[in-house]
Amino acid sequence: MRFSKQRRLADFLTNELTDPIKQDAGAHVVDLASGRTAFGFRHDEPRIMASTTKLFTAGTALTHLGADATLTTRFCSADRPDADGVLHGDLFVIGDGDPLLGDRTFIDARYGGVGTPVDRLVEAVTTAGIRSIRGRVVGDGSLYAHEDRPSPTVTALSFNQSRADQPVLFAAEQISQALEAAGISIAAPAAEHAVDGDAHHEVGRIDSPSILDLLTICGHESDNVIAVSMAKRSAVAGGASQGSSQRGTRLIEQHAADHGADISVRTGSGLGEANRCAPRAITSYLAAMNSSPLYGAFEATLPRAGTDGTLRYRLRNTRAAQVVRAKTGTLTERREVSGRRVRRPLQDSLAGYCRGRKRSVAFSFVHERAEDLTGSRVSIDRMVEAIVDYCD
Template identity: 35%
Template sequence: MSMVALKQLQRELRAEAVDPYMGEVGVSVWDVSEGREIFSHEADKSRMMASTSKIFTIGAALAHLGPDYQAETRLWSDGEIDDEGTLRGDLYLEGGGDPSLGSAKHSEVFHYGVASTGNDVVDAVQRAGVKEISGAVIGDGSRFDADARPTGRLGGLTYGRGKGDDVAQHAAESITSVLREAGIATAGEVTSGMVPQHADLLGTVRSPKLGELIRPAGKRSDNFISEMLARQLAVEVRGERPGTTRTGAEVVAQYARDRGSDIHQVDGSGLAFRNQVAPVSAVNFLREMVSQPFAAEFTDSLALMGVDGTLDDRGRNTSVHGAVKAKTGTHLVRGNTAKVREFRCSALTGICPGPQGRTLLFSIMQENPKSRYTALAAQERMVRSMMDYAQSS
């Protein structure tokens, strides 16, 4: 790689980083082919991650659970099924923390059309030979705690992201409606409660594989999925029951620290201002992720500039369009209700590909930029400079 080209890149990045309109800036750029950091500006100072937190949640979930992991919604009965196909008792829905469960429309809107649906529950009930339920449908969301923070409407059993104070009951009500539409009548009052010990397993509805579930979390910066994954980690890794956001965030932070990334993470999504990381630690984490067996699933969860997710309208018709994959992070100024809302912080962390392995990993973090336009325009100029360098011979 030409030293002249490198010096040019460094001049261009430094000019952006020291521009007072950019606010307080930290930048780290790593050249994979050379195995070294090629640019650094206040890269060791921790800053607010915002939704950059999601790359750590996604990475920890892939590592601990595996890309083929599937959450299970289990169907139980506390009565016998007679010769006419009537379940003489209640049908229990035990939530396994599937964030995708909902209607077909919900699947299209939130999960790129890859999700488990109420019709999957109907299929499982019918495979068990049930044509009618003499009792009620009861939702069990006890896998996760009922704390609504930080996103609201969380629980071990949700349907369409849950509504109301009791999301497990809402899920049971929604699925009862789907069952009735399929001709499976129910008689009892829908409610929530735990599966009794003497219940019999009727069937299982499995979520899409984790490699698919994480795509909206990364590309669209989906807070709900990210927080559900954090609580899933609390259950699966720490054995906590019910799983909590606090423990899930501890699992994520420990996984990152074990791989050389010193982060402070208190939730799965980055909604809290207390989530912080230094740009160099974010890049260190990317270095680890692109070398893992699940690297393809991880990188596929990042938004593609000019194409999809939170980057669909950025970098279009430039050298980065359809090439750079990255995760955005944004906190708005509290109390700002103006039509053009100002940033408390703005971040862009990702991968800039080049030929023959000359890939660059980068993290740009800004706090208190002068304006939304200033922050985003500067980030795009910096990424274009990196792309020009990576593509140069």
Template identity: 35%
Template sequence: MLGLVALVPALILLAVHGWSSAQTDESTAAPPIDPTVSVPTPTPALSTSLMTFRRMPTIISRDLNGAAFEAEIAPFLATLNDRSCTVISVDGQEIGARNADIAVIPASNQKLLVAAVALERLGEDFTYTTTVRAAAAPVDGLVEGDLFLIGGGDPLLSSNWYPDSNLELHPVTSPTSLDALADGVVAAGVTRVAGAVVGDGSRYDDEFFAPGWGVGVQGLEGGPYDALMANDSRVLGEDLRAADPNAAAAREFVQLLEARGVVVDGDAVSGTTPADTVEIASVASAPLSSVVAEMLGTSYNNTAELMVKELGVTDATPGSREGGLAVIRQQLIDWGVDVAPIVLSDGSGLSLDNRITCSALASVVQRYDSDSPIGMGLPVAGQTGTLSDVFVDHPVAGRLRGKTGTLNNPPFNTDPPAVKALSGYLPVEGGGEVEYVLILNGPTISDQSEYRPIWNQLADTLNTYPAGPTPAELGPR
């Protein structure tokens, strides 16, 4: 074996020598140097040999620091109760874990599964499209009959007033403009609609809320939602979210059309679009990578639920929660994840019926890194999204990225337990990163006085890596 190892560098040198000789043979004469042309000073070549450990700094650093990091992790693992779990790894290699295979309630860490599978199945450049159709093109500005507003599942469809309305804790940052769609209708020559404006969300089924949501969640934390939803089912001038997102979007669209001088004779209603219609206008969303980033950064529940339904769309049936969750489960199987303990009830993680293992979630987190659409979409400690006020003065501020998750448990002395979760990445200087999954379940674990010390200890522990030489220090010179 040693002879083979010794032979490899020799073969490489021999190949390089042969290539160099061939290049020399092909050049019969060197071109003359033009004294009037300025020749730039070449960048100094790295002095590091091709056959040195410095060509693999991330791997070498992980191997040198693994044992020390494992020792640092041990005290943190011992603090977790028997209903909580964690997995900590470096560049996909597990360093420490506790209760990794027990089924726990994930809260909004469920969105990591949805995001990963959506990117895998739909692609990061996928866009949602909302269209307006009619039985025929306008004649002299008149649309005979109804105008159909057809939803494509876009969770960020918004009127221009909505992002600045302060109606949401985290405003929409990548909205799809419903105003632009109204402008498109006017640009198509429409000045009057003889019929109604019909909101059509038939791309998905009519389940507006997922089951298993706790008291006070419906209509506040999530839903109602459908393939056609604008402003999270809000209409300018109406105090509450509308019960039917399709009809609400139609009412909002009528206001936008009328503000542009279009006369609508009929009402705003919900319904379906006939087969034989022509397109009047359309508007596309931001790419899926941006939609995923918004969902993860602000923990946007409606986006997660609609993304699940989009995964469930087939040629024969509308998108459904059950269909989308089946796609997620199958993708996890395809990735080699043990799904036996996993229960998928919704996409947002609001359901108390969801169950996942830290081992399963860690395997998904490890498929990506902090520079991927998943990693780039996560909140940054002390700076953005749901981590903007967490770890503000900690050394991991501006570096650690993580998906938060919270479920309260009134009354606290009965099951199911409350949940506090945090999973993501801590990049390492010079390359590589620490991946972590932490899901805390307990009667009062969502109280800040209880979970913050655990989160702080996690951050302290992660920040000890690497104790020895970093990839930057081991890299080529």
């Protein structure tokens, strides 16, 4: 009976994966209890990862930062405010990589109210007794190294995830304006430079949402800014003097190798074609994480089918909605079709877990250069439903 059910699964998945509309496809399904391959199709060929990269970024951040940790923006000064609340000097704002620092309008619109609103910063400064700053607000984003690419605007101190040419200075300016709006006078325009926070008095601090909360948003909504920030911040937690895309991605590769997966990563988000691994590498990693003490937190970062994030409108009202959690991946490209330049999928993928009544599996499906994104997703969803049948 088991053989016939596995055979039916193999026949169905092979038929889907060899459909010419997919162009180029790979897949792997592994039984989590036995570790045996339940199905494989060109599963050892490296393919574009796209946002399934975020699986590895999440695991790396949970390992090196911890689910309950937060990112702390600190406020320091050379001297404490005097009895009249006057700070004779600059107020230094030292970034710790919080990607959700901003105003409430941005946080509400982009993240449904989850974030680090600037009014909490203002409250921390006023609680410290500061009523006037005779110097300026100085932003320090030096925890992350300056880089021209691939992610120059993902800085250790940012505001509303600004893409300004000088995002740290922009953050300092916005914080300065928020303080002035709250009635704190500031003598000079905002500035940016590195500060030795340990050599100054700390006058306040504010914490980001927890790392798990950040990674859950990142995984459910496939948020690229959070992913890149988590990669850079993990590099610092892993021992680097400064976070950078290169140091973060090297750490992600090492984390993957430690969990049985050979991957090549250039961005923590998965943007671009350079991130590559085989479908079997993804299922090997998912199987390893399934046995990890971090699994509960890791699973929470994956959207539930038909319910969360990028899967909220897929596999709705199916059995998959109760038993599947998975990460989507999508990249598009411009192609010439009938004399017109149109956008078509470069990569479309889904990787995650199915936990049925009889068995549980990890799966990875990858379509490259499919003819149509909607058709590709419908096909992947059909294959997921076939896996649900197999697991029940």
